[in-house]
Amino acid sequence: MAKCAVIVFPGSNCDHDAYYAVKHEIGMDVNFVWHKETALNDVDAVIVPGGFSYGDYLRSGAIARFSPVMQEVVTFARKGGAVIGICNGFQILLEAGLLPGAMLPNEHLKFSCKMVHLKLAAATATPFTGLMEQGQTIQIPIAHGEGNYTASEETLQILKDNDQIVFQYCNPLGEISPEVNPNGSIYNIAGICNTQRNVLGMMPHPERACDPILGSDDGRIIFNSLKSVLEGV
Amino acid sequence: MFKARVYVTLKPSILDPKGKAAQGALHNLGYHKIKSVRIGKMIELDIEADTAAEAKVAAEMASRKLLANEVMEDFEVEITKELHHG
Numbered sequence: 001m002a003k004c005a006v007i008v009f010p011g012s013n014c015d016h017d018a019y020y021a022v023k024h025e026i027g028m029d030v031n032f033v034w035h036k037e038t039a040l041n042d043v044d045a046v047i048v049p050g051g052f053s054y055g056d057y058l059r060s061g062a063i064a065r066f067s068p069v070m071q072e073v074v075t076f077a078r079k080g081g082a083v084i085g086i087c088n089g090f091q092i093l094l095e096a097g098l099l100p101g102a103m104l105p106n107e108h109l110k111f112s113c114k115m116v117h118l119k120l121a122a123a124t125a126t127p128f129t130g131l132m133e134q135g136q137t138i139q140i141p142i143a144h145g146e147g148n149y150t151a152s153e154e155t156l157q158i159l160k161d162n163d164q165i166v167f168q169y170c171n172p173l174g175e176i177s178p179e180v181n182p183n184g185s186i187y188n189i190a191g192i193c194n195t196q197r198n199v200l201g202m203m204p205h206p207e208r209a210c211d212p213i214l215g216s217d218d219g220r221i222i223f224n225s226l227k228s229v230l231e232g233v
Numbered sequence: 234m235f236k237a238r239v240y241v242t243l244k245p246s247i248l249d250p251k252g253k254a255a256q257g258a259l260h261n262l263g264y265h266k267i268k269s270v271r272i273g274k275m276i277e278l279d280i281e282a283d284t285a286a287e288a289k290v291a292a293e294m295a296s297r298k299l300l301a302n303e304v305m306e307d308f309e310v311e312i313t314k315e316l317h318h319g
């Protein structure tokens with residue numbers, strides 16, 4: 001059975017949601033890894049969960065990225081291991097340099113907590129989207145105050161050229177427009193991957209949408225894709 | 234020992250929603266002559282070093298590594314004074 005690590009920083013608050021979703025909804029093995037650890041110990045994938053690591057001091061994710069375990073996560077990612085950063089986890093991966101760009105406060109300055117629609121923009125698969133089809137939309141929640149993704153024109157062009165823009169905010173019909181952009185993110189970007197495609201960062205929370213009683217189970221396809229890649233089923 | 238100040242500011246190309254909100258509030262208060270507000274942060278460091286130049290290098294390294302994110306921020310280091318123990 002494939003095994004995932006959920007990294008826990010002081011201030012992580014979606015670690016248990018991720019653990020529960022992966023273990024009980026999807027059926028993979030999972031363990032928590034405290035940020036002071038210096039080894040990941042034979043895991044097949046890493047989840048960097050949401051929250052407010054180190055109270056968002058200095059910048060979101062800026063201090064967590066220097067936690068001892070992050071060196072291991074970087075090494076794991078460079079070797080091709082599947083890594084997903086969700087919300088604050090995405091911010092940490094940006095600060096760690098595993099993904100390009102940076103995160104600004106939401107344009108409207110409000111914390112946004114609501115359901116959004118996402119469109120799979122990328123044509124090329126990632127370990128987290130292999131069961132999805134390009135253009136497919138899913139409905140999962142966001143909950144963040146700093147999800148306004150920014151990057152230089154040059155970086156944005158590279159992201160486009162390499163098919164690294166994985167998710168964009170859209171309406172229920174999959175149409176992309178400024179009106180459905182919840183935070184001011186350039187190009188309605190909700191999630192991107194690295195050039196090797198094994199590292200995904202996304203602001204919306206698939207782990208909070210794995211059971212219909214939570215309003216949506218559309219997030220399951222992200223973890224089911226991972227399971228399918230890792231277990232070859 | 235030297236005291237350094239690191240000024241971290243958003244790059245000019247980056248929108249500053251907090252600055253914009255503050256500017257709006259200033260306009261509401263009647264300060265119409267204030268045409269732009271950009272918010273950054275100032276970080277004070279006490280640095281063990283023999284010379285001001287050495288302290289500056291240390292502060293710049295700290296800024297590059299952690300205090301500023303050069304994807305969206307610029308920084309400037311100023312050595313403000315030499316600290317004496319006694």
